[in-house]
Amino acid sequence: MAGKPCTDDVQNGRNGLDRRTFLKGAAGGAAxxxxxxxxxxxxxxxxxxxxxxxxxxxxxYGEEAERGYELAVEEINNDGGIDGQDVEIISRDTEGDPNxxxxxxxSLIEEENVDGxxxxxxxxxxxxxxxxVQEYQMPLMATHAATPFLTSPEGEHDNSVGNEWVFRNSxxxxxxxxxxxxxxxxLELDEWATIGPDYAFGYETWDYFQAYCEGIGVDxxxxxxxxxxxxxxxxxxxxxxxxxxxxxxxxxPLWGSDxxxxxxxxxxxxxxxxxxxxxxxxxxxxxxxxxxxxxxxxELASTRYDPFEPDTEENNEFRETYxxxxxxxxxxxxxxxYRAVYLYRNAIEEAGTxxxxxxxxxxxxxxxxxxxxxxxxxxxxxxxxxxxxGEVSYDDEYESNVLDSLEVSDPSPEEMQQALEDAGSDxxxxx
Amino acid sequence: xSTHDDSVTSRxxxxxxxAVRNGWTRERCVxxxxxxxxxxxxxxxxxxxxxxxxxxxxxxxxxxFNLLYGYTGLLSFGxxxxxxxxxxxxxxxxxxxEPYVSNVVGAGPAPLVSWVLGAVFAVSLVIAMAVPIGWLSxxxxxxxxxxxTLAFGMLVYSVIIxxxxxxxxxxxxxxVLLGVTEIGGAEFRLGDRQIYYYLTLGIVGxxxxxxxxxVNSPFGTICKSIRESPExxxxxxxxxxxxxxxxxxxxxxxxxxxGVLIAxxxxxxxxxxxxxxxxxxxxxxxxxxxxxxxxGPIIGAFVYLYARWGISRYPALEAxxxxxxxxxxxxxxxYFKVGAAGGLYMLRTWLLDVQAAYRRGGANAAVGFVRESAxxxxxxxxxxxxxxxxxxxx
Numbered sequence: 001m002a003g004k005p006c007t008d009d010v011q012n013g014r015n016g017l018d019r020r021t022f023l024k025g026a027a028g029g030a031a032x033x034x035x036x037x038x039x040x041x042x043x044x045x046x047x048x049x050x051x052x053x054x055x056x057x058x059x060x061y062g063e064e065a066e067r068g069y070e071l072a073v074e075e076i077n078n079d080g081g082i083d084g085q086d087v088e089i090i091s092r093d094t095e096g097d098p099n100x101x102x103x104x105x106x107s108l109i110e111e112e113n114v115d116g117x118x119x120x121x122x123x124x125x126x127x128x129x130x131x132x133v134q135e136y137q138m139p140l141m142a143t144h145a146a147t148p149f150l151t152s153p154e155g156e157h158d159n160s161v162g163n164e165w166v167f168r169n170s171x172x173x174x175x176x177x178x179x180x181x182x183x184x185x186x187l188e189l190d191e192w193a194t195i196g197p198d199y200a201f202g203y204e205t206w207d208y209f210q211a212y213c214e215g216i217g218v219d220x221x222x223x224x225x226x227x228x229x230x231x232x233x234x235x236x237x238x239x240x241x242x243x244x245x246x247x248x249x250x251x252x253p254l255w256g257s258d259x260x261x262x263x264x265x266x267x268x269x270x271x272x273x274x275x276x277x278x279x280x281x282x283x284x285x286x287x288x289x290x291x292x293x294x295x296x297x298x299e300l301a302s303t304r305y306d307p308f309e310p311d312t313e314e315n316n317e318f319r320e321t322y323x324x325x326x327x328x329x330x331x332x333x334x335x336x337x338y339r340a341v342y343l344y345r346n347a348i349e350e351a352g353t354x355x356x357x358x359x360x361x362x363x364x365x366x367x368x369x370x371x372x373x374x375x376x377x378x379x380x381x382x383x384x385x386x387x388x389x390g391e392v393s394y395d396d397e398y399e400s401n402v403l404d405s406l407e408v409s410d411p412s413p414e415e416m417q418q419a420l421e422d423a424g425s426d427x428x429x430x431x
Numbered sequence: 432x433s434t435h436d437d438s439v440t441s442r443x444x445x446x447x448x449x450a451v452r453n454g455w456t457r458e459r460c461v462x463x464x465x466x467x468x469x470x471x472x473x474x475x476x477x478x479x480x481x482x483x484x485x486x487x488x489x490x491x492x493x494x495x496f497n498l499l500y501g502y503t504g505l506l507s508f509g510x511x512x513x514x515x516x517x518x519x520x521x522x523x524x525x526x527x528x529e530p531y532v533s534n535v536v537g538a539g540p541a542p543l544v545s546w547v548l549g550a551v552f553a554v555s556l557v558i559a560m561a562v563p564i565g566w567l568s569x570x571x572x573x574x575x576x577x578x579x580t581l582a583f584g585m586l587v588y589s590v591i592i593x594x595x596x597x598x599x600x601x602x603x604x605x606x607v608l609l610g611v612t613e614i615g616g617a618e619f620r621l622g623d624r625q626i627y628y629y630l631t632l633g634i635v636g637x638x639x640x641x642x643x644x645x646v647n648s649p650f651g652t653i654c655k656s657i658r659e660s661p662e663x664x665x666x667x668x669x670x671x672x673x674x675x676x677x678x679x680x681x682x683x684x685x686x687x688x689x690g691v692l693i694a695x696x697x698x699x700x701x702x703x704x705x706x707x708x709x710x711x712x713x714x715x716x717x718x719x720x721x722x723x724x725x726x727g728p729i730i731g732a733f734v735y736l737y738a739r740w741g742i743s744r745y746p747a748l749e750a751x752x753x754x755x756x757x758x759x760x761x762x763x764x765x766y767f768k769v770g771a772a773g774g775l776y777m778l779r780t781w782l783l784d785v786q787a788a789y790r791r792g793g794a795n796a797a798v799g800f801v802r803e804s805a806x807x808x809x810x811x812x813x814x815x816x817x818x819x820x821x822x823x824x825x
Contacts, residue, residue, distance in 0.1 A: 054750065055752065090746070091746060091749070092743060093743070093749060097703045098604060098699045099693070099701060099704070102698065103481070103482070103485065103697075103740075106478055106481050107740075107743065110478035110481075111476075111478045123602075124604055124701060124702075124703075127603050127604070127606070128606060128697070128698060128701065131606055158600075199601060201602070203601065229589075
């Protein structure tokens with residue numbers, strides 16, 4: 001054979017260096033092995049691992065999160081760090097792919113020796129990582145991935161993966177849809193439809209929306225559903241199908257660059273003249289709203305955090321610092337990542353870097369952040385933050401879409417449970 | 432392949448003699464490589480074992496893909512469907528039948544027995560998929576073959592996303608957790624980093640050997656003849672379509688094995704395993720490594736995975752990792768027309784020439800040779816009329 005290679009299985013130093021380089025590449029056809037070096041970090045740094053989507057169609061979310069956690073790091077380190085130690089964030093791209101996500105998580109834990117993990121945009125990545133962090137006994141603060149199954153305790157439902165190491169500081173899809181159902185109750189429309197991405201997030205949004213509407217007694221019909229594939233470039237057939245069904249309201253969890261594409265094509269086809277209300281559940285997650293006024297005024301959108309609500313000193317200060325730094329309003333994804341770093345700072349200052357202590361501090365303490373005061377619910381570790389729906393308008397000062405006439409929905413877990421039971425649904429609340 | 436003429440023991444004896452004598456024989460390389468691989472699982476840091484295990488699996492995926500591409504001349508752009516077939520086969524089997532297995536063999540050995548049965552089920556499932564898909568696909572050639580396999584691949588992806596009968600759990604995928612096995616008082620976890628490494632090493636090693644035997648058998652020779660000229664092969668009496676079909680099935684079965692292994696490693700059977708971009712991984716690894724060499728896909732998978740990992744170590748590079756991977760592929764395609772394996776082979780020949788020059792006339796002759804060959808190489812590169820000879824013998 002022309003060279004079954006005697007592959008060079010050199011393995012590098014086994015000492016306790018924080019980082020090891022083990023770059024093997026092909027240069028001039030030869031495998032080049034560079035040996036490791038200590039590239040920084042060290043004992044005087046607290047390191048946290050950030051897992052977000054930084055490439056592909058969901059990369060908008062990783063970029064938002066990065067702004068948030070970088071601002072937090074800057075503030076914390078300028079303020080003397082955590083007990084005198086600087087905090088450092090090591091970010092990795094999950095590519096929205098569970099396989100890559102697990103490799104990056106393993107590398108962060110085993111190679112970078114991080115003290116905690118946070119992030120996750122994609123629910124499928126989150127669901128495959130959750131059992132792993134339990135095995136590693138590594139705290140994970142999910143800041144964006146919204147599937148209720150992430151905080152629904154293992155065993156509650158076939159897909160439930162919640163465990164004591166997994167927390168979520170933003171609200172979940174289930175909570176968001178409870179808010180949407182409350183909005184639907186006030187709108188009193190006869191018929192609802194959906195257009196959502198063709199994967200679990202799209203289906204779950206529609207399932208929960210219907211279940212909560214039925215559960216809280218919204219008298220309406222659900223007439224049409226369209227699930228275009230991710231990264232679809234032509235929405236016109238889906239748009240026509242919805243317009244043909246003539247619903248009064250449409251709820252859409254389209255997100256990322258898909259939402260941008262959809263908005264343009266919907267506008268063209270006269271969507272916003274024909275559909276009375278469109279509810280955007282992920283519309284405020286990126287700085288898309290700051291790009292002119294793409295979300296049509298008068299439609300409704302939800303957010304997991306609003307830059308103007310609550311009107312507290314903490315929130316106002318965060319908003320203004322953020323605007324000064326990045327020249328745009330903070331999105332919920334930025335705020336979630338920002339708050340995750342602070343959660344770790346507070347826990348480590350209180351309890352040190354012992355993973356178990358960090359976890360119990362998350363569990364037991366009352367927390368506060370730009371989003372307001374909250375705690376993590378026992379059993380699920382889901383943060384008790386409200387779901388916020390509001391009417392889209394345009395703010396000249398910030399040159400951005402903002403939400404007005406906010407409907408802040410803060411149901412108790414029992415109310416949500418009751419609603420699902422009344423609807424005869426076996427979906428978990430995840431709160 | 433007759434083995435009646437000499438017994439297994441005498442063949443092992445001969446192999447060992449070849450390994451210790453006669454300089455750098457293939458046997459010696461194999462023995463040292465095996466020792467190195469076995470030792471790796473003991474001495475390497477935990478994450479490196481993880482990464483290397485992933486490399487082995489991707490290498491098997493690319494190697495099996497190349498059976499169809501490099502050896503038979505059919506570029507499949509949907510081979511990830513078989514990777515997903517393997518991982519979902521295992522995951523669904525574990526999910527649905529672990530309790531039954533546990534009832535039959537007892538709770539102790541159940542995880543291991545379920546895994547073995549699941550793996551067999553998964554590979555059978557892949558073969559069952561490959562038979563009709565291959566039968567339809569091999570009717571086409573070249574770009575049409577690439578397109579129909581791409582279409583089948585995305586069909587499988589869509590079916591998985593649709594969650595038929597609640598079997599595939601849609602885009603969330605199915606978690607694959609390999610539990611603790613207890614046999615005769617001994618307890619071990621199949622998913623343990625080191626145990627899983629050795630398991631993967633054994634299976635990938637055996638599969639590689641299997642593929643090696645196939646490409647060097649009369650069957651493999653016919654594959655190559657079809658690649659070179661389907662018309663001439665047909666004229667010689669080869670049933671080209673049937674033979675392509677069989678190669679398609681064999682190739683798919685090995686990809687299925689890689690699928691079983693990837694599910695256990697990443698603990699999830701994910702629809703991403705079926706996505707066309709996963710098929711592209713095999714194509715890219717093969718192109719980087721060199722499709723005309725048996726070991727090309729292995730080296731390509733190594734470069735691909737470790738370059739990706741190397742990039743992830745540097746935040747500044749990680750932010751634009753796709754760009755750097757793109758540059759790497761452009762460089763390989765432009766300057767290493769026979770891939771990294773070809774590059775290594777040329778380097779070896781060149782080093783042997785340098786050594787020969789040194790033997791003939793000492794250091795000066797060697798330096799002279801190096802200078803001369805470098806100048807020649809530069810001159811040749813700037814000469815646009817020089818084209819890729821391409822025809823490297825396997």
